[in-house]
Amino acid sequence: MPSAFSANHGSPRILVTRRDNIGDLVCTTPLLAALRRRWPQAxxxxxxSSYxxxxxxxxxxxDRVYVFPKRQQARGKLALLWSRWQLVRExxxxxxxxxVLANGGWRYARQLGARQLLGFRERDNPPDRQPDVVVPLAAGAALHEVExxxxxxxxxxxxxxxxxxCVYPRAEEVARRREELRRSGFDPQRPAVAIHISSRRPQQRWPEQHFIEFIRHLAQERPALQFLLFWSPGAENDPLHPGDDARAARILAATRGLAVHPCPTTRVAELxxxxxxxxxxxxxxxxxxxxAAGLGKPILCFFxxxxxxEWRPWxxxxxxxQAASRKVADLSVAEVLAGFRRLEGQSGTADKSRET
Structure with a gap:
């Protein structure tokens, strides 16, 4: 396979493109760590992305993070085009x-002036619009994104x-969030379970009444626990950034009197x-x-x-x-309670607690 530089090149200049979702970029961090180990001086x-x-x-x-501005976060079309052009020049x-095209994008990447583009075959492109080095994937193999x-x-x-x-909580963000939660009664000395209720895709959403019943049952079984209720802020009918403010408010109202603390997060750093x-x-x-996997947290996950x-916690x-119907809504409260008990029975947390 041709290479942009020899294996003995001590300080290559490498750009990894990952302009898509939060989890996709988290799943790219093992590759970044391995590249750094291989070329400490690179x-x-x-x-x-701005997201x-x-x-x-x-x-x-x-060494450097370049930020591709998303259309939804731009202040006008001309400003968006100008900022994207400035980024290409930089x-x-x-x-x-x-x-390294971690999520495709040959058409954009060819403007960036690298000696070589490396990535997977781009299904919708003809042979002359492919990376210089096409990395094969085994046909039919369901590889994890990390793999x-x-x-x-x-x-x-x-x-x-x-x-x-690998993700790294910022010490100042942790301190700020801890203080905000303390004002709602959060006790840093008590074990806390994070419950995230938001998902962009309908097949991934568990009904709010199920969350309410689950919290009530678990609070009765485990009175020492407290709960952090996470959600994406905003109105559910917002065309650009739909959120779960209304769902969260109903869950909080229904669990009033229990140790349930609101934890909406707007930015990834807050999350x-x-x-x-x-x-x-x-x-x-x-x-x-x-x-959560990047923080080493034990996870009970709904698929x-x-x-x-491809997407299990790594x-x-x-x-x-995962319900047979492939709809999260079809998971019962009893099944989720049983899953939580199994999670408790596994070996203790592998929490890395790496604040920076």
């Missing part, structure tokens, strides 16, 4: 040896990219910091799941129609529940 950069960039806060494997000036990223690393001579996910305060995490497949082999203790 200039290693990531092209993230997922906080995943890399405090990550010392990365990256071109870096003269990267290789751009797919490791295949990209292997094409560069990196053979140890299957390590743990990372607040999840670090929990002992265990309950959530559907999505960004919060992979952040709808997602492919388990490197953290977990119990995974």
């Amino acid at each position: 200039f290693l950069a990531v092209l993230a 997922n960039q906080d995943v890399l806060l405090g990550n010392r494997d990365v 990256i071109r000036r870096q003269r990267f040896d290789v751009i 797919k990223m490791a295949a990209l690393g292997h094409a560069l001579g990196v053979t140890d990219a299957l390590g743990p996910l 990372i910091a607040a999840l670090s305060l929990a002992e265990r995490v309950i959530c559907a497949d999505g960004g919060a799941l992979h952040v 709808g129609d997602s492919i388990v082999a 490197g953290a203790p977990y119990v995974l529940l």
